[in-house]
Amino acid sequence: MNDIAADILERAACGEIEAFQQVYKATSGFVYNVALRITQNSADAEEVTQDVFMKIYHSLKDFRQRSTFKTWLYRVTVNTAINRYRKTKREQKDMLDYDSLSGVLPGGSSAAEGAIQSDDETRLRALLNILNPEFKTCLVLREIEGFSYQEIAATLKIPLNTVRSRLKRARQILLEAARKGLVKDVV
């Protein structure tokens, strides 16, 4: 994510829309891509991105600690994306329940079974689909966004050892899934 000058943040906080557009340009890549990896859905990622920037715009004038702006943005992004992911899952579950009852979908279609894919992108999606939102978020921030353990801990407001254990657990789950053949060509 690109650095944002302090005066741009100040102007954006005063409601200057051109300054806020610069904040958007510098940070939207991160917000959209993290949202996309967590929600696994481009429509949800777009909604998350819009929600995040509307929240940021409204709260920026009250946000005094400009130095921690990035951490704050990371946290808002991750929380909004996780909430969106859970909401979509619930809606899908409701729809799936209805479809199962009406016999539209064939039985036994689990996320893991549907995860057998070929190319890198679909394999990555399959891997992320196996994980719960907490493990997935840790792994996305570490492996894709290149966050340090300290940055992940600050973003998620969790202890450093929890970051370490979540990463270990997430990798273990993915290895086990791969060994069981749930994700093709991973190991």
Place this chain on the structure above:
Amino acid sequence: MSCRKIQELLKSDYLDGQANQREKQFIKEHLARCAPCRRLEEDLQAQQAIFKKAKRMPVPEGIWQNIRQGIVSEELKQNSGILQRLVDYLFAPRPVFVLASAFTIVIFVTVFITLVLQNRQIPGIFNGTGSDMAIYSLGGENDDSLYSLGTNIEEYFL
């Protein structure tokens, strides 16, 4: 260091480059002679490679337009908010009991003011009546027939 401890480090600090120099050296020596741990390390590296190859997706064009539109429409709503609130207040439909209460208060105030004005006129009325009574009593002093009851009892006492 046991294989279990080595594997824990492989899945976190070692893979993420967070292990210190001493740990790294120790793990490398262990991997050179332990096939299961070496296999795990290879698996983890393969897994990590998939994440490292993740493509960065471009942000769709329309998102900023939607955000900007949202901000502008909210600001317009806020600016017209004060006038709109006043119009709403003045023209909002009132409940019947509020109107009835207001009507009662108006009647009460009207009656009260009327009574106060009437009370201010009372001394004037009394003045007129008093002067009539004074004339009447003065006239009575010189007229004995005024006090005669038509009997002789007065004469008896006098």
